[in-house]
Amino acid sequence: MKGQHKEVLFGLYNDEIVLMSAITKARKQHLDIMDVYSPFPIHGLDTVMGLEESRLHIAGFIFGMIGTLTALIGISWIFGGSLMFEGDWPTIFGGKPYWSLPAFVPIIFEMTVLFCAIGMTVVFYIICGLGFGVDNPILDERITDDKFCIAFQTNGMGQSDIDHLNGFFKKSGAEEVHTRTI
Amino acid sequence: MSAAVSRIREPLILGHKNYHQITEDLVGPTEKAPNALWIVAFIVAVSTLGYGLFALTWTFYFGIGTWNTNRTIGWAYDITNFVWWIGIGHAGTLISAILLLFRQRWRTGVNRAAEAMTIFAVMCAGLFPATHTGRPWFDFFMFPYPNTRGPLWVNFNSPLLWDLFAISTYFTVSLLFWYTGLVPDLASVRDRAKGVRKKIYAFVSVGWTGKAKHWQRHEYLSLILAGIATPLVLSVHTIVSFDFATSIVPGWHTTIFPPYFVAGAIFSGFAMVQTLMVITRKCFSLESYITINHIESMNKVILVTGTMVGSAYLIELFVAWYSGYIYEQFAFYNRVLGPYYWAYIGMMACNLLSPQVFWSKTIRRSVWWTFFMSIFVNIGMWFERFVIIATTLARDYLPSSWSYYWPSWVEIGIYLGTLGLFFTLYLVFARVAPVVAAAEIKAILKQYGDQYLGPDAKPHQHHDHHQDEEEEDVKHGGGH
Incomplete structure (x- = not known):
C-alpha cells in the first residue's frame, strides 16, 4: 500500500440488507470488491462476501x-x-x-x-494493521455513522469498466457514488 | 442468522430510532460542554478523591498505626473495602461476557458503562491490599521474580498470591475487552470531530475503518474473550473467598464461601450498575436505550442473587449448629448476637429482605425504587464483608485478646477517597466516550427496535427472520 496510490470507486448504501444483496450481485457478476465497510458488524456478511473464517x-x-x-x-x-x-x-x-x-x-x-x-x-x-497512531485512510466519515460502503479499486481501469461499476451501483441501490485516491 | 424473536419480548430500543439518530444520541453527549450537574458532581468527586489522597499520604507518613486495626483484628476496613470493590467489579464482566455467551441482547444497553465501572472498581479495590502491607514501596516483593534474597520465591501455595494473580489477570482482561469494544465507537467520535479533538480521537481509535474483515475478527475476539472471561470472573471471587476459606478461623473456614461470594459479587455489582445507570440515563437522556425493560432485567438478577446470598446466610447458621463444633457455633452466635449485632441486622435487612420487594413487577419497573434499592444493596453488601471479616476476628479463640474495632478517620478517608476516585473516573469516562455501545446498539436495531418488535411494530416483522423475509425488508425497511 505504501508509496502506491489507490484509486477507489465506492458506493454508499443506507441499509445493510440492500448492501448484502448488492454484494451478492457483485459476486455473481464477478466484480472484484476491494473492501466492504460498515458502522457495525453485520451478521452473515462474511458468508455473503465469501470471507474465510478467522483463525x-x-x-x-x-x-x-x-x-x-x-x-x-x-x-x-x-x-x-x-x-x-x-x-x-x-x-x-x-x-x-x-x-x-x-x-x-x-x-x-x-x-x-x-x-x-x-x-x-x-x-x-x-x-488488522491497527494500533495507536495508525492513520488509515477514511473513504467517507459517515461509514462509522450510518452508511454502508462497497469499494472497488479502479487503478488502470478503462472508462468502460468504470461505467460498468457505476451502473452496478445504480442498479444495486447505492445512494451515493464517489471516487477517491488514497 | 438472526436469533428467534419472541412475540412477547419487549423492544430494547425505543423511539423509532434510525442509525444516524443512534449516533447522534450516543456520540452527541461527548461533543457538548458538560452541564452544571456534571460539574457539581465532578467537583464533589475530585474533592473526595483529594481527601482520600490526604488520608493515604497520612498513612504512608505515620504508618499503619494511624488505622484502628489491632493485633486481634488485623484485617478490618481495608480488606472489607477491598472485597466490596472487587465484588462491584464483577458485574461488568458478567454483563459483557456471560450475557454475551447467553445471547442476552439487553446487555448492549448497559455493557459499556458496566465494563468501565468494573475497571474503575478493580482499581479502587487494588489500592487496599497494596496499602495494607504498610510499606507499599515494597509491594513488588509480591511478584515472583529472580531476586537477591536467596533467591527466595513467593509462596505459590498461598491464596493471597493466587489473589494477586487473579486480580491482575482480571484487570488486564477486562481492560482489553473494554478497550477493544470501545474502538469502533471512538472511531465514530473521530469521524464527527474537528481540530485537536479529531487528532486525539484518531490516535485512540487506532485507525479503525470498519472493514468487513476487521469486524469479523473483532466479533471473534469479543466472543473468545467472553469465553475465557466467564470462568475468569467466577474464579476471581472464588479466589478472594479462598483468602478466608483456607484459613482455620471458625466462621471463615467454610466450603460454601466460593459460590456465596460469587453470588454476592454479582448482587453488589448489579446494584452499582443500577445506581450508575439510573443516573446516567437521566443525565444523558438515554431513556430510549436503557429502557425500563433493561432495569427490570437487572432487578431480576438482583432478586435471584440476593436470594441466593440470603439462603447462604441461613445455611451457614444451620451448618454451624448442625456441625456440633462449639467454636463454629460460637462464631455464628457471636455474629448474630455479639457486639456487632447491628452489622448483622444491616446485612440481613439490606441483602436478604429488601430485594424481596422485586417480586412485584410494579416495583421492578420503578426507577425510584430501583435507585433506592441499589443503594440499600450496596450498603448491605458492605456490611456483609464487614460482618465476615471484622466481627469474626473480634472474638477469636483467646478471650483475653478479644477486641472491638471502629475505623479511624484515616481509614474512613481512604474509603471515601476510593469512592471519589471511582466517580471521578466514571464522570470523565462518560464525558469522553459513548457510555452506550453505539455500534452494538445499531447491530440489534433491526431485531429489537420498537418499530420492528412490540406493539408499534409493522406486522410483517413478526415472523422469524429468514432470508426470504429479509428480501422484504429491502422494500419496507430500506427507507429508514
Missing part, C-alpha cells in the same frame, strides 16, 4: 497453552519435588509435598487466561 481462536489457544506451561513449568522449577526439577528454592508449606499440584491450579488457570487474552488481542491488532 484468531487458534492463536488464542496457542497463547493460552503457552500460559499454562509457563505457570506449570515455572512453579515446578522453583519448588522442585517433581521428577523433572530438583527445585530452585524448595520450601515446605504446611507439611505438604514440594510439588503440590492442586495448589498450583489457580495460578496456572489465571496465567492461561492472561496469556490467551493478551496474545489474542495483540495478534488482532497486528493482523
Whole structure:
C-alpha cells in the first residue's frame, strides 16, 4: 500500500440488507470488491462476501497453552519435588509435598487466561494493521455513522469498466457514488 | 442468522430510532460542554478523591498505626473495602461476557458503562491490599521474580498470591475487552470531530475503518474473550473467598464461601450498575436505550442473587449448629448476637429482605425504587464483608485478646477517597466516550427496535427472520 496510490470507486448504501444483496450481485457478476465497510458488524456478511473464517481462536489457544506451561513449568522449577526439577528454592508449606499440584491450579488457570487474552488481542491488532497512531485512510466519515460502503479499486481501469461499476451501483441501490485516491 | 424473536419480548430500543439518530444520541453527549450537574458532581468527586489522597499520604507518613486495626483484628476496613470493590467489579464482566455467551441482547444497553465501572472498581479495590502491607514501596516483593534474597520465591501455595494473580489477570482482561469494544465507537467520535479533538480521537481509535474483515475478527475476539472471561470472573471471587476459606478461623473456614461470594459479587455489582445507570440515563437522556425493560432485567438478577446470598446466610447458621463444633457455633452466635449485632441486622435487612420487594413487577419497573434499592444493596453488601471479616476476628479463640474495632478517620478517608476516585473516573469516562455501545446498539436495531418488535411494530416483522423475509425488508425497511 505504501508509496502506491489507490484509486477507489465506492458506493454508499443506507441499509445493510440492500448492501448484502448488492454484494451478492457483485459476486455473481464477478466484480472484484476491494473492501466492504460498515458502522457495525453485520451478521452473515462474511458468508455473503465469501470471507474465510478467522483463525484468531487458534492463536488464542496457542497463547493460552503457552500460559499454562509457563505457570506449570515455572512453579515446578522453583519448588522442585517433581521428577523433572530438583527445585530452585524448595520450601515446605504446611507439611505438604514440594510439588503440590492442586495448589498450583489457580495460578496456572489465571496465567492461561492472561496469556490467551493478551496474545489474542495483540495478534488482532497486528493482523488488522491497527494500533495507536495508525492513520488509515477514511473513504467517507459517515461509514462509522450510518452508511454502508462497497469499494472497488479502479487503478488502470478503462472508462468502460468504470461505467460498468457505476451502473452496478445504480442498479444495486447505492445512494451515493464517489471516487477517491488514497 | 438472526436469533428467534419472541412475540412477547419487549423492544430494547425505543423511539423509532434510525442509525444516524443512534449516533447522534450516543456520540452527541461527548461533543457538548458538560452541564452544571456534571460539574457539581465532578467537583464533589475530585474533592473526595483529594481527601482520600490526604488520608493515604497520612498513612504512608505515620504508618499503619494511624488505622484502628489491632493485633486481634488485623484485617478490618481495608480488606472489607477491598472485597466490596472487587465484588462491584464483577458485574461488568458478567454483563459483557456471560450475557454475551447467553445471547442476552439487553446487555448492549448497559455493557459499556458496566465494563468501565468494573475497571474503575478493580482499581479502587487494588489500592487496599497494596496499602495494607504498610510499606507499599515494597509491594513488588509480591511478584515472583529472580531476586537477591536467596533467591527466595513467593509462596505459590498461598491464596493471597493466587489473589494477586487473579486480580491482575482480571484487570488486564477486562481492560482489553473494554478497550477493544470501545474502538469502533471512538472511531465514530473521530469521524464527527474537528481540530485537536479529531487528532486525539484518531490516535485512540487506532485507525479503525470498519472493514468487513476487521469486524469479523473483532466479533471473534469479543466472543473468545467472553469465553475465557466467564470462568475468569467466577474464579476471581472464588479466589478472594479462598483468602478466608483456607484459613482455620471458625466462621471463615467454610466450603460454601466460593459460590456465596460469587453470588454476592454479582448482587453488589448489579446494584452499582443500577445506581450508575439510573443516573446516567437521566443525565444523558438515554431513556430510549436503557429502557425500563433493561432495569427490570437487572432487578431480576438482583432478586435471584440476593436470594441466593440470603439462603447462604441461613445455611451457614444451620451448618454451624448442625456441625456440633462449639467454636463454629460460637462464631455464628457471636455474629448474630455479639457486639456487632447491628452489622448483622444491616446485612440481613439490606441483602436478604429488601430485594424481596422485586417480586412485584410494579416495583421492578420503578426507577425510584430501583435507585433506592441499589443503594440499600450496596450498603448491605458492605456490611456483609464487614460482618465476615471484622466481627469474626473480634472474638477469636483467646478471650483475653478479644477486641472491638471502629475505623479511624484515616481509614474512613481512604474509603471515601476510593469512592471519589471511582466517580471521578466514571464522570470523565462518560464525558469522553459513548457510555452506550453505539455500534452494538445499531447491530440489534433491526431485531429489537420498537418499530420492528412490540406493539408499534409493522406486522410483517413478526415472523422469524429468514432470508426470504429479509428480501422484504429491502422494500419496507430500506427507507429508514
